[in-house]
Amino acid sequence: MALIVKKFGGSSVATPEKIMAVAKRVLQEKNPDDKIVVVVSAMGDTTDELVGLAAAITDKTSGREMDMLLATGEQVSIALLAMAFAELGQPAVSMTGFQAGIATNETFNKAKITGITPDKVWQELNAGKIVVIAGFQGLTETGEITTLGRGGSDTTAVAIAAGLKADHCEIYTDVDGIYSSDPRVVATARRMKEITYNEMLEMARLGAGVMHPRSVELGKHYDMPIHVRSTFTCDSGTFIREEYTMEEKEFVIRGVTHDANVAKIAVLGVPDRPGMAYKIFSALAEANIDVDMIVQSVRALDKHIIDVVFTISQGDVPQAGSILEKLNAEMNFSGLTIEEQVAKVSVIGAGMLGNPGIAAATFGALADAGINIEVISTSEISISCLVAADKAKEAVNAIHNRFFPV
Numbered sequence: 001m002a003l004i005v006k007k008f009g010g011s012s013v014a015t016p017e018k019i020m021a022v023a024k025r026v027l028q029e030k031n032p033d034d035k036i037v038v039v040v041s042a043m044g045d046t047t048d049e050l051v052g053l054a055a056a057i058t059d060k061t062s063g064r065e066m067d068m069l070l071a072t073g074e075q076v077s078i079a080l081l082a083m084a085f086a087e088l089g090q091p092a093v094s095m096t097g098f099q100a101g102i103a104t105n106e107t108f109n110k111a112k113i114t115g116i117t118p119d120k121v122w123q124e125l126n127a128g129k130i131v132v133i134a135g136f137q138g139l140t141e142t143g144e145i146t147t148l149g150r151g152g153s154d155t156t157a158v159a160i161a162a163g164l165k166a167d168h169c170e171i172y173t174d175v176d177g178i179y180s181s182d183p184r185v186v187a188t189a190r191r192m193k194e195i196t197y198n199e200m201l202e203m204a205r206l207g208a209g210v211m212h213p214r215s216v217e218l219g220k221h222y223d224m225p226i227h228v229r230s231t232f233t234c235d236s237g238t239f240i241r242e243e244y245t246m247e248e249k250e251f252v253i254r255g256v257t258h259d260a261n262v263a264k265i266a267v268l269g270v271p272d273r274p275g276m277a278y279k280i281f282s283a284l285a286e287a288n289i290d291v292d293m294i295v296q297s298v299r300a301l302d303k304h305i306i307d308v309v310f311t312i313s314q315g316d317v318p319q320a321g322s323i324l325e326k327l328n329a330e331m332n333f334s335g336l337t338i339e340e341q342v343a344k345v346s347v348i349g350a351g352m353l354g355n356p357g358i359a360a361a362t363f364g365a366l367a368d369a370g371i372n373i374e375v376i377s378t379s380e381i382s383i384s385c386l387v388a389a390d391k392a393k394e395a396v397n398a399i400h401n402r403f404f405p406v
């Protein structure tokens with residue numbers, strides 16, 4: 001007997017026909033004594049449409065009413081999927097997030113799961129039913145409906161899997177696994193059979209879009225293996241887990257990503273004395289602006305000034321700009337530039353720990369392609385290079401070819 005949680009996203013349940021296909025697909029793979037929980041998102045673009053309805057009424061929506069509205073999307077798809085199972089002769093029951101015992105904090109629109117009490121789920125599983133649970137939603141201690149942030153159904157699935165101590169959690173999507181690079185950018189990108197939680201989190205942080213990072217964090221926390229696979233084929237996809245279990249250990253690098261949503265800020269001629277970096281970055285932190293790739297360099301030793309360069313998300317540019325202008329009025333920098341025509345290209349792999357050739361190989365690939373590196377930053381398991389935005393795709397391909405030769 002296996003206990004498996006399967007999650008299907010909005011595009012997999014976009015129409016009644018697709019919902020029937022999901023039900024058939026689940027039954028096809030189910031062994032007679034398997035216990036199955038299915039988590040679903042809202043049908044197709046339902047959540048976007050609900051957001052649009054609210055926007056047509058007001059631009060000052062309350063978080064509570066927004067969640068009341070958004071949570072309805074998933075309630076439609078769970079009921080229809082339970083009906084589809086019944087139509088195929090399989091006993092099934094649908095449950096909202098709160099019926100399934102998903103408790104969250106009070107942060108409307110991006111609530112965090114605080115606990116799972118899946119008693120009702122167990123009852124129905126033990127009665128031989130497939131349990132269909134609404135993704136993306138939960139209930140606060142005071143009985144308010146919450147949602148978990150866009151794309152949050154992945155998080156529901158992994159949390160339920162952890163709460164039930166399932167054998168693993170399967171995430172069905174329209175891609176058939178995690179690739180070494182975005183296949184739309186790198187034609188020779190390869191599907192990885194396995195990747196570790198840490199590598200997946202680092203890839204998500206550095207621009208890969210497949211999995212919702214919070215769901216991977218949960219998987220890591222509870223050591224719940226996540227199998228990312230295709231809705232349309234029965235092939236095995238990619239397992240995200242703590243350690244590699246099989247082949248492919250020879251790949252030092254697991255992925256090459258790029259992120260075009262970055263802006264480079266240079267603050268030039270900052271006085272070289274204690275507290276200056278603190279002043280700049282605490283002002284940005286107060287405004288909740290995430291800063292990355294920080295470089296401080298010494299200039300004109302005799303004049304006692306330094307330059308600070310860092311990157312932020314493009315969405316934060318207007319706010320960061322006005323904060324820095326204010327500081328400039330006070331600190332009198334010799335220059336302040338904000339450049340958006342840049343992209344961050346990164347290589348990720350736990351194998352680079354204690355493997356000194358990786359940085360050199362990465363820079364070598366870019367050098368051979370004639371691509372200039374503007375800023376470099378590293379973590380234990382990644383190296384990122386800032387390059388001109390119009391060179392990003394070429395850079396990704398050059399680095400990928402170096403580590404995954406064809």
Ligand code: ASP
Pocket residue numbers: 009010041042047048073135136149150151152153154
């Ligand atoms: N329906 C929600 C959304 O579109 C949750 C999800 O799809 O995971 O964001």
Ligand code: MG
Pocket residue numbers: 009010041042044047151
């Ligand atoms: Mg969706």
